[in-house]
Amino acid sequence: MPTEPSAERGPWSLALHRFLRNRLAVAFLGLFILIIVFVLAAPLWADHVAETGPNQEHTVEQITVDGEKKDVVSIEGKPIGPQWFAAGGKFFLGADSRLGRDEMVRLMYGGRTSLLIGISAALIATALAIVLGLLAGYFGGWVDSLIARALDVIWSLPVFLIGLAIGIALAVGGLKIGPLELSSGSLWNPILIISIFTVPYIARPIRGEVLSLSRKEFVEAAIAQGASPGRVMFTEILPNLASTVIVFFTLMIANSMLFEAGLSFLGAGVQPPNSSWGTMITVGVELLRIQPLLAILPGLMIMLTVLSLNIVGDALRDALDPRGKARLDAALQFEAQAGATRPVGEVSLS
């Protein structure tokens, strides 16, 4: 007679077991890992295969393809197309523009930038959201009202348009507030814009769940034993939010990457000559007719990364807390009754 798994395994082992049973999620996790390996290998490819940097220009240079000399950029300004391995891996995907930069190298480095921004923005947004959600949900009253209204304000803003306006302003003038100084080309500009505007999407459901958890017996027991609010929040409630936070974090990486791609495409995110997948689409669009791959490839990379993160995020939710969806729905309903005005739209849990 088979042994009941739950009798022998801990909760994390059980979650892993459930996750591994989801074949689609495992496949997409593999894909995401491949993407990570691909972008991490950028310096290796750049130094040992392409022998060029991501911003290095080769406008007037020639390469030898199958023993024949070819212009990287023709006199009419047409960049060379994909050479695959015909030039020893140089210009594997061709040149990116009339500046003659190696498209493959830029795609790899651009991916590092996009993922760095996505992960950093998601980390900051999640950390802020946890603190705000815990404070609002645990203390309630005016603290809750204040935080909830502040989140409402951010939520009510046309996020992308404001992000665009701030992004353009920072891209021109940088930012200097007291000791905080950001240069106009700093990656921190898009990271901060994205993280600030995405906080409500995590803070609101966390607040709802904290409201629900703070009425549980184990919390009341801790309070009765004289635990301080900080201790209750961070040692009793926070561990119970782990599954929600992990799920939201993966989804927020995907969301942040899309946000960054949009900002960069419109010139308000990553600034030239640095590349991200968003800026590469902008450059590629101009040459769409003659070199369509230049716009398609970074677009495809964004799509695959976001898709894999969404599928893995969903699978993690199912694995970490099979009853979580029902509980989270209940929490959202509770939170909505407590004064929410808008459902979680952009970050879907279903």
Added chain:
Amino acid sequence: MKKLGAVIAVLVLATIGLASCGGGDDTSGGSQKGGTLNGTYASFPDYLDPALSYTAEGWTAMADVYVPLLTYKHANGEEGSEVIPGLAKELPKISNGGKTYTLTLRPGLKYSDGTPVKASDFPFAVERMIELNSGGSPFYIAAIEGAEKFAETKQGPIPGIEADDKTGEIVINLEKPRGTFTNELGLMFVAPLPQDTPIEDLSADPPPGTGPYVITKSQPGKGWEYERNPYWAKVNGKAMPDLPEGVVDSAKMTVIRNPETQVDDIEQGTYDWMQNPPPASRYAEVKEEFEGTQFRVEPTISTYYFWMNMNHAPFDDVKVRQAVNYAVDAKALERIYAGQIAATQQILPPGMPGYEKFELYPHDMDKAEELMKEAKPSDMDITVWTDTESPNNEAGEYFNEVLKELGFNTTLKQINADNYFTVIGNQSTPDLDAGWSDWFQDYPHPNDFFQPLLSGESILPTNNGNFAELDDPAVNKKITELGEDQLGPEQEAAYKELDKEIMELAPWAPYGTRTLSTFVADTIDLESVIFNPTFGHYLSSFEFK
């Protein structure tokens, strides 16, 4: 069948009837009079105010709206560089050893709002332009008696201009003779305006003008519209028979920032004309397919260059600037501009009197690095400026990379093309270290490439054109002295020397002279379109086939 025949007959008659009721349009010589020209610009002009605009886009947009006392012949190429009388009856009488210019206003002229044009509108326009700190003001501040004091105090009138509203006579007394002043009277900066015109940027509500068209609506950033000036047919056109009345009845200009879309729109006939050339990525294709029918290459007298601010480190050291000149490879820029630029390394472009080809800094990276080692600049952190319009943005990225190769820590700033020159021309903008720029002739005189761009007198707090901030007393003196004489072989030789002398100081790294183009829909008669070397495309020259 009988019914079908009747229907066809009715349709044919209706068609003939409609055609004959076509709004009074004339059809002669295969072209149509009337209609609305739908044009497109890649960016909104810097200003739609004649006193302020100092870009090719702005001048093209206003050339048929604001007529100065003198103007340029409505013709292509060299013929279009000829100065002809505008609102003035004839070319100025120059007396007092070249220091007094006398002109007489044509009688009976009216602005598009019906206000009569008076001689005193000219000094008003000059004072308004100076009060607005226009980029064109150095021409007149340096020239007209008392204008410098007016620029400081903003208290008028300028004593050097006498205007008699009764006789229409305008007498301009100059501080010293000025060989370029006839040309400068033909610039839009000093086109007369009604004296109740506000002293502020009127780009959103352009003031009335005297040309065949009037701007009836302006939405900065988006577009603007023209109608015929009602007083052109009644009065002004009869008084100025050398200026064409225009063929289309109205025009609408739309800003479309993606030049790819502009090309598609012209090909599909959604728009009739694009002011800017096709993007580099489409240039070869458009040229091959449409040259001679819808497309024409237009040579220009222009210089494209990278400027380096000599006012502070690291570009206060001539060796650093020379190193940059050696490092910039004009051949790379020819490719970036997809063959729309011809390499040159000097200030004066081919076609300008005084031009003689020389190459002080042939591309040599080793030489550049050697000079950098000798210079050992203390400040290696610089900001590089360029605009967002392709391929200028790529030229800026190229320059940024060249500076990196020389060891600088660079920050690239790309500014929207609508505001680029306003931003880099404002001296309060921080970190104006180096960047991209271009210059198209204002008039066919070599002084136009020196006085506004490289004379210390032209360094202004706003609308500055001397981005390198070159303020060398010897150079200033030479520019001023040469500007006093009428152009002749001796002066041309002196300008040739001046070109070399300044390039030895290397305030710029010039890289080419540009060809522009005319690209129209197949409904437009390409032959009729005039591309003037000063004002670009004349709206009045467009006609439908």
